[in-house]
Amino acid sequence: MSTIPVLKVTNLSIAFDKRVVNDLSFEVLPGKTTAIVGESGSGKTVSSMAIMGLLPQSAKIESGSYTELEPGVDISMIFQDPMSSLNPSMRVGEQVAEPLLVHENLDFESAKSRVVDLFEEVELPSPESSFKKYPHELSGGQKQRVMIAIALACNPKVIIADEPTTALDVTVQKTILELLSKLQKQRNLGVLFISHNLEVVQDISDYVLVMKTGETLEQGLCKNVFDNPSHPYTKELLASRPHRNESLKPSSSVLIEAKQVCLNYDVKKDMLGRVVETFSAVKNVSFTIQEGERVGLVGESGSGKSSLGRLILGMEECSSGNIVWDGEELDTRNKSLFSAFKKIAQPVFQDPFSALNPRMSIGAALQEAINLGGGSSTVEKLLEEVGLNASDATKYPRGFSGGQRQRIVLARALAMEPKFLVLDESVAALDLRIQADILALISKIQKERSLAFLFISHDLSVIEAICDRIAIMKDGEIIEEGTTERIFKNPENSYTKELLNSRPGA
Numbered sequence: 001m002s003t004i005p006v007l008k009v010t011n012l013s014i015a016f017d018k019r020v021v022n023d024l025s026f027e028v029l030p031g032k033t034t035a036i037v038g039e040s041g042s043g044k045t046v047s048s049m050a051i052m053g054l055l056p057q058s059a060k061i062e063s064g065s066y067t068e069l070e071p072g073v074d075i076s077m078i079f080q081d082p083m084s085s086l087n088p089s090m091r092v093g094e095q096v097a098e099p100l101l102v103h104e105n106l107d108f109e110s111a112k113s114r115v116v117d118l119f120e121e122v123e124l125p126s127p128e129s130s131f132k133k134y135p136h137e138l139s140g141g142q143k144q145r146v147m148i149a150i151a152l153a154c155n156p157k158v159i160i161a162d163e164p165t166t167a168l169d170v171t172v173q174k175t176i177l178e179l180l181s182k183l184q185k186q187r188n189l190g191v192l193f194i195s196h197n198l199e200v201v202q203d204i205s206d207y208v209l210v211m212k213t214g215e216t217l218e219q220g221l222c223k224n225v226f227d228n229p230s231h232p233y234t235k236e237l238l239a240s241r242p243h244r245n246e247s248l249k250p251s252s253s254v255l256i257e258a259k260q261v262c263l264n265y266d267v268k269k270d271m272l273g274r275v276v277e278t279f280s281a282v283k284n285v286s287f288t289i290q291e292g293e294r295v296g297l298v299g300e301s302g303s304g305k306s307s308l309g310r311l312i313l314g315m316e317e318c319s320s321g322n323i324v325w326d327g328e329e330l331d332t333r334n335k336s337l338f339s340a341f342k343k344i345a346q347p348v349f350q351d352p353f354s355a356l357n358p359r360m361s362i363g364a365a366l367q368e369a370i371n372l373g374g375g376s377s378t379v380e381k382l383l384e385e386v387g388l389n390a391s392d393a394t395k396y397p398r399g400f401s402g403g404q405r406q407r408i409v410l411a412r413a414l415a416m417e418p419k420f421l422v423l424d425e426s427v428a429a430l431d432l433r434i435q436a437d438i439l440a441l442i443s444k445i446q447k448e449r450s451l452a453f454l455f456i457s458h459d460l461s462v463i464e465a466i467c468d469r470i471a472i473m474k475d476g477e478i479i480e481e482g483t484t485e486r487i488f489k490n491p492e493n494s495y496t497k498e499l500l501n502s503r504p505g506a
Contacts, residue, residue, distance in 0.1 A: 363393030
């Protein structure tokens with residue numbers, strides 16, 4: 001194994017209006033993975049953009065050097081979100097062929113042959129027919145395989161993988177990471193892996209570099225840094241990984257019950273407008289949540305978990321079956337009952353920025369919710385309850401970080417004085433340390449208010465930390481249900497076992 005680095009970065013400093021990366025140095029060796037770990041704003045992505053020659057004109061490399069590699073040829077990049085990286089109006093095969101046509105001057109037929117070979121190498125199903133597909137016709141994992149094929153097209157020496165599995169379900173994430181590892185060995189690739197997921201980094205990396213606000217705080221062999229961290233920030237990051245916390249014992253009283261609920265969508269109609277094809281998002285699900293109970297709903301994308309959450313909140317109407325609250329069947333025609341229910345059952349969504357009105361101050365948004373709910377709380381009390389300052393009331397959503405905005409949408413839900421929350425991937429987009437703070441806040445509020453909640457996620461570590469009972473969904477059905485301890489220690493369903501075995505570090 002060569003010890004001559006394929007990429008060497010020495011004392012690199014980058015600035016916009018002010019310096020954002022300071023004196024960064026590291027190496028990437030052939031066949032080895034160097035990981036950069038850090039929270040949003042740490043400088044890890046901007047450093048990779050500099051190496052790729054993709055810095056905007058407003059950025060300036062103030063000092064330092066790095067190995068000169070031709071982007072797209074000697075060095076290539078796999079981005080976090082393949083959907084936004086791929087051209088939606090162009091067939092994926094043509095997008096992979098493009099660097100071959102540009103950099104290697106191949107004719108189209110020769111390039112197409114190479115693309116089919118690459119699709120086989122990245123294990124994309126039906127390589128020949130996949131060439132003609134558009135991005136929307138592929139799953140998230142398949143789109144990421146296309147991105148890997150593009151990165152490999154011109155036989156690079158180094159691949160930069162920037163959060164390449166963050167948006168993927170745990171089982172898909174595992175297959176993509178295994179594929180990257182296999183390709184790395186076969187091609188003797190150097191990999192620069194950028195992530196805030198410590199479990200993934202620990203699983204796949206040889207060397208690790210910890211960054212915070214542009215500074216390198218610690219680096220070395222991955223095993224040494226994880227087993228014996230020297231910097232307080234590294235220790236704090238490692239301690240932020242989700243861990244179990246205590247909860248109140250739930251009441252024996254049933255708060256909400258789903259009785260054989262189904263949710264069907266019309267997919268296709270004939271010329272007369274008659275439905276000839278439907279899709280069943282939720283299939284005959286029966287489910288109860290008790291007062292004060294913390295329930296987790298786990299499943300991959302398309303499993304129906306978010307659809308079930310909307311049914312339970314009354315945001316979707318059941319195709320069949322019914323939702324029962326306080327002993328009465330919810331019916332939109334019973335306006336007084338439905339209005340009362342909408343106050344006590346509140347959603348907390350994944351993307352707080354899109355859930356907030358950018359033209360309304362935070363104080364105005366919270367006061368509006370207080371007025372709607374008829375509660376006795378105040379804007380100041382709500383802000384302080386979620387760990388913000390009363391003075392924040394005059395600010396607008398753009399003036400807050402992602403973690404702070406998540407606190408705000410939680411405060412808005414609490415303004416209605418609810419008994420029940422549905423939290424749908426509400427910490428998925430947050431850095432690990434901020435995620436830990438929000439989870440601790442949710443647990444604290446749940447105990448103080450004796451709230452029940454349904455926590456929807458594909459992150460098993462988060463579910464294990466915050467929930468006392470778990471339901472596993474697949475293809476619109478609940479296939480296994482039980483206490484958190486039983487599910488994690490003794491799963492019965494083969495799919496549940498597959499999910500648990502797919503976790504990084506499992």
